[in-house]
Amino acid sequence: MGLATTLAAGLLAGCAAGGPHADKIAANARAELGSGHADKAVALAEKAVLSDPRNGAYRLLLGNSYLRAGRFESARQAYDEAMELGEDSGKAALSLALAEIGMGRSNEAVDTLNSYRDAIPVEDYGLALALAGRTGEGIELMGNALRTSGTNPKIRQNLAFALALHGEWKEARVMASFDVPADQLDARIQQWAAIGNPEDVRRRVASLIGAPVREDAGQPTALALANFPETAQLADAAAAKAETPKAGNAGAAPTLAKAAVEELPALDTAPAPRVADASTQPRAAQLAMIDAPAAKAAPVAVIQPQARPYRIAAAAPRPSARPVAKPVAMSAAKPAVRPTAATGTHLVQLGAFSTSDGAHRAWRHFTSRNPALAGYRNVTTQVTVNGRRFWRVQAAGFVGQASAATLCRSVKARGGACLVMAAPRVAPPQQGRPADTRLARLR
Incomplete structure (x- = not known):
């Protein structure tokens, strides 16, 4: 029996009940993710999901792990399924949009962002729009927010990056100079120029969140x-x-x-080819300005459904007390159900x-x-x-x-x-x- 088949069978047999064992696996996955070991976090998060497949928090953790590992196709599916199970915070929606942008699905990313507009901070929303190709909209939103908030380093730096993506390099340099030391400013601008190609969105998003650039075949079908x-x-x-x-x-x-006989890809086989690894750069050189998924699952904001207004039908008129002199002939046939x-x-x-x-x-x-x-x-x-x-x-x-x-x-x-x-x-x-x-x- 191959390693993949053995792994799938063992996980399904040993972890199907979920419970404390699954919680421990998920906790270990969060610890690995917090330590920067994305691939180890992925392996553990996959086990946690197989232990309790309809646990939205585990699928959200899996999406975070995939995203940090640069596996955008897998992250998109994991976030999609986590949100179907109720894990639909603004941070989850932002992460889903980033994965979609990295895949080149900018229109879908914009739809996601617009659907969760009120739950995403304006500085993250504006930069995500710029990454999705809506640079003008993102610049306008963050510019208005900066004028309102006065001093906000994160808005300034996200706005500077959006200006660079829009080709306004002089304005981008001026905006970045408020927070980037003068001896590091040239390097920051060169970094932005290196990932400015609008066709290389995978590298752009990976550099932004400090993830490796790699191709991805998607989440295992057994999950x-x-x-x-x-x-x-x-x-x-x-x-x-x-x-x-x-x-x-x-x-x-x-x-x-069906899931019990599906094969998971072997976790110890050669990884997908890496073109570059942005996570090996010094921390100060990374562009992780968007709030990336936290190592610990944040509590999900409960969105209360709005009650639909009900229309009250007008009261039927009272029947007349006077007897009807002449009965009205009516058909006894029941109306057809159409x-x-x-x-x-x-x-x-x-x-x-x-x-x-x-x-x-x-x-x-x-x-x-x-x-x-x-x-x-x-x-x-x-x-x-x-x-x-x-x-x-x-x-x-x-x-x-x-x-x-x-x-x-x-x-x-x-x-x-x-x-x-x-x-x-x-x-x-x-x-x-x-x-x-x-x-x-x-x-």
């Missing part, structure tokens, strides 16, 4: 969150397959058994979560990852499966199975998971009761 669905997701997948056989293949959730464009015929389920807050945060994350979802209604429904409560997050308003399946494919193409389900068919409320004609006949 994917889709391999570890909640009980409610498994039940929904079975129900969807029973209700819509044709759409069943698109919505079937992977099982844990789905409307507002309700649709199908739903796309994006996940099932153990808390209501997690479900509401997940919808915001899903829409930032796939803007097409913004055109559909968010339906969050509480269900009980095997005695446990879950909150389903669904997109509603699809008329026809084909349109729902198309969106589901786009979600999967971005690394997500989904189910296509038939929408519940609800009869429209009756406008009034037919008059009772028996009394009229007796008169």
Whole structure:
């Protein structure tokens, strides 16, 4: 049996229960990350995730470790899955955006930044925009913030770097001179010039956070969150397959058994090729001005979902006390149940979560990852499966199975998971009761 297979089997067998053992592994990973040993942190964080696959804090730690190791593709997936599980602080969103910028996915990074704008400090938000190619916007934001705050070294240095990225070298030098000693100023400007090529975004982001520059094949498939669905997701997948056989293949959730036979790449094999290693430079020469992921997981800010306003229907008029002289003939046939464009015929389920807050945060994350979802209604429904409560997050308003399946494919193409389900068919409320004609006949 190969080393990778042995490792995967051993981890799944020995750590599947999670608990204190997983916490200890995660603590060791944080310690290695704090000591600058990113590759060791990655190995430990992967074990912690396999020990407790639906623990968002462990996946956030894994994303931090991948990012510090220069593995941007892996970091993006780890952050994406951590945020789906509720770890959606501003720092997590900023780190996700940095990984996306390093991959060359600037438009997606801007979407992420805009979705979490209020949770990211302006100096980090502005520089991240500049790194994503929106230098003008970043300069304007940080310039306004600097005028408001007066003296803020971090805003000045981030603004100076953004000016350099924008090609305004004279202004960049003046701004940098406020905080960089005169004998180090030339070296700082030369550093910025070395990573100023807009096409070499991977090197630029790696230099900024002090990570090595390397190619990355992505997170091991055995770690994917889709391999570890909640009980409610498994039940929904079975129900969807029973209700819509044709759409069943698109919505079937992977099982844990699949993860048990997946191979993890050997952790002691030769690392991916490194072009350069910015982390070997002196600490003063590094450009780590953006708050990089902390070695210890910071407490996540809980974002309370805003209650939707409810419209109160006007009270129905009272029936007249005078008897009706002539009964109105009404058809006894029940109105046909037809789905409307507002309700649709199908739903796309994006996940099932153990808390209501997690479900509401997940919808915001899903829409930032796939803007097409913004055109559909968010339906969050509480269900009980095997005695446990879950909150389903669904997109509603699809008329026809084909349109729902198309969106589901786009979600999967971005690394997500989904189910296509038939929408519940609800009869429209009756406008009034037919008059009772028996009394009229007796008169």
